[in-house]
Amino acid sequence: MAKEKSIYSCQSCGYQSPKWMGKCPDCQSWNTLIEEKKEPELSVLETRTFDDIDTAPISITHIKSKDSDRITTHISELDRVLGGGLVHGSLVLVGGDPGIGKSTLVLQAFNAIAKKDIPVLYISGEESLEQTKLRADRLGAKSESLYLLSETLLEKVIKEAKKLKPKVLAIDSVQTLYTGELESAPGSISQVREVVARLMYLAKRENMTTVVIGHVTKEGALAGPRVLEHMVDTVLYFEGDGGKSYRILRAVKNRFGSTNEIGVFEMQEEGLIPVENPSELFLSERPLNAPGSVVVSAVEGTRPMLVELQALVTPTILALPRRTTIGVDHNRVSLLVAVLEKKAELALYNHDIYVNVAGGLRIQETGVDLGIIASVASSFLNRSIESQVLFLGEVGLTGEVRAINHIEVRAKEASRLGFKKCFLPMSNLRKMKTKVPLEFIGISTVDELIQILFR
Ligand SMILES: Nc1ncnc2c1ncn2[C@@H]1O[C@H](COP(=O)(O)OP(=O)(O)OP(=O)(O)O)[C@@H](O)[C@H]1O
Ligand SMILES: [Mg+2]
Structure with missing residues (x-):
């Protein structure tokens, strides 16, 4: 029987090596190479047929611009950081320390969108439906069009998303999702990369705006490869002083808006409250x-x-x-x-x-x-x-x-x-x-x- 091949991948930049090394020669970080099973190279392209492609070059003057139809989240500070709302079919990555309020912010925003009768789907891989409901009750989130699903298998998530056809989709969090086609553990570099690539494909193809929550490492970078930041349209970081109640949302990258704007929130019992006058x-x-x-x-x-x-x-x-x-x-x-x-x-x-x-x-x-x-x-x-x-x-x-x-x-x-x-x-x-x-x-x-x- 053939010996199972393993490969060492850097969990910070994605560099791969056939043998273990203490220091990644690519991004120079220490102790980041982790043994993973050698996987067949997967990509979105291989998992579909090409019959359905009917794209052709088109003159820029014939393309209708539709900047006005962003989906506003009705949370003023979040809209400000996004550059006026969520752009249709874009993929937004939200990172931040544990317990800072990522799930709270996304759930609040989704509830506000759902209130306008726009179907939204919130997928939680970290919490059961009851736990998410507990938070939703505290935030007063009870819109008819807000759908919840507790699932970690990516294929199932995509199937349900295609069936329900929500306008916006949230994944909480990308580290808990895995595809059955790879054997490495959820949260490992190959999984995270593949999951985001497929979600990106889903977002663009179905014109489904997707918000992905990601964990950050001890050093404060988004866990998973740096390449994630290149793949997505917008990267937001949620930060704050552990003991204090206010939080700051910052855009590190934004294909559809300025990266200078920040949003200020205060964490209260009923959720994150936008702070319009931070100076005070x-x-x-x-x-x-x-x-x-x-x-x-x-x-x-x-x-x-x-x-x-x-x-x-x-x-x-x-x-x-x-x-x-x-x-x-x-x-x-x-x-x-x-x-x-x-x-x-x-x-x-x-x-x-x-x-x-x-x-x-x-x-x-x-x-x-x-x-x-x-x-x-x-x-x-x-x-x-x-x-x-x-x-x-x-x-x-x-x-x-x-x-x-x-x-x-x-x-x-x-x-x-x-x-x-x-x-x-x-x-x-x-x-x-x-x-x-x-x-x-x-x-x-x-x-x-x-x-x-x-x-
Ligand atoms: N009853 C409450 N009153 C005030 N603040 C609360 C209450 N319950 C929770 N919180 C705040 O919400 C935070 C948790 O928010 P949330 O679960 O959205 O964080 P998260 O970033 O998603 O965390 P994780 O990384 O663990 O998923 C807590 O740290 C706390 O500050
Ligand atoms: Mg959370």
């Missing part, structure tokens, strides 16, 4: 007049958000002082600390510095540099900054304060929330056109800011 939420627990606490504005997509930055500067006996950051780039903070030392002559070299964005938001833009400078200096000097002050501006290596964009929307948001004063780059101040009821103070260098604030 992020500033709600701010301690007033505490040294090290300042307010900055981050623009995500088109929406400005005011967030609190906190710094703690403490003397240390460590030869290499600690620089710890949460929510802002570590290197960026090291750079700004060096600028403070050199240009404002603050002796930070024998101090540990911790910088945190309150509320668990991650800020990627440099427009908050001036705020980081102000909060570190404020904690170091143990002098508080008035609470109604906003800091805007990027800082360069020579200590110069550089212009940033969206200055007016940021200032307007601050004024709406009752802020009185705004420190901003001098070059931005010169170009300001609209009147915003704030006291603007133009700043050109870091040293100038420190002088105005603390001396």
Whole structure:
């Protein structure tokens, strides 16, 4: 009898090797090669006949554009991240940590769609129908057109989907589904890849919008091969601070919309509630007049958000002082600390510095540099900054304060929330056109800011 062949596949990138290796030569990750049975190469194409194909090239001018008919989920923050709703026949992957609320979000959205008499099918491979119903009761999901199925065999799922012909289909989660044609375990790389390929085919062919929930690994990447992200149309990540009740939905990839927009939700008993004014939420627990606490504005997509930055500067006996950051780039903070030392002559070299964005938001833009400078200096000097002050501006290596964009929307948001004063780059101040009821103070260098604030 022929010996059964096995193959080692990297669970992170899909690389395959006939022998085991500690490190994947393709994606360089360690301990990701897992033994799997060698499978015959399967693909969607082999499982169908070609008689039904009647496609021909067509001039672009003859194709009707139908952008308007997206399926809105009636959840404002989700629609915003999707770019206005679900596009017909698209495949959306939703990833996120365990227990963050993926199933809740999708079930809520599906219930809202079903309320408009659009048939939707929610397939759960993780929970029994009773368990899903338990959640649905809590969320108040009881639309006639919302169909549930608890199933893990892909072939059965596809059969039922073709029979019911729902407009939208949800798979919770892709790691629990398996095809009977492969012998590897559900959740393994070959299974996940094949399952998504077939779902993609179903979505495009039947014009059935499909939402697929995926687990994430310890490192925070979507479990399964990176190639998954290339196959699907949209990748959304659901993230949040474990202990906190709010969650942030971010588009990592979107073929039909911007990837800058984020959605903010609050997890409550009755489900995820969209937060229309995140600034108020992020500033709600701010301690007033505490040294090290300042307010900055981050623009995500088109929406400005005011967030609190906190710094703690403490003397240390460590030869290499600690620089710890949460929510802002570590290197960026090291750079700004060096600028403070050199240009404002603050002796930070024998101090540990911790910088945190309150509320668990991650800020990627440099427009908050001036705020980081102000909060570190404020904690170091143990002098508080008035609470109604906003800091805007990027800082360069020579200590110069550089212009940033969206200055007016940021200032307007601050004024709406009752802020009185705004420190901003001098070059931005010169170009300001609209009147915003704030006291603007133009700043050109870091040293100038420190002088105005603390001396
Ligand atoms: N009664 C409740 N009141 C408030 N929040 C609740 C309640 N029940 C559950 N939750 C919240 O819902 C979360 C679970 O949501 P959900 O099952 O949608 O997460 P998930 O991302 O699908 O998890 P998994 O990865 O395990 O499938 C819990 O972590 C909790 O925060
Ligand atoms: Mg779930």
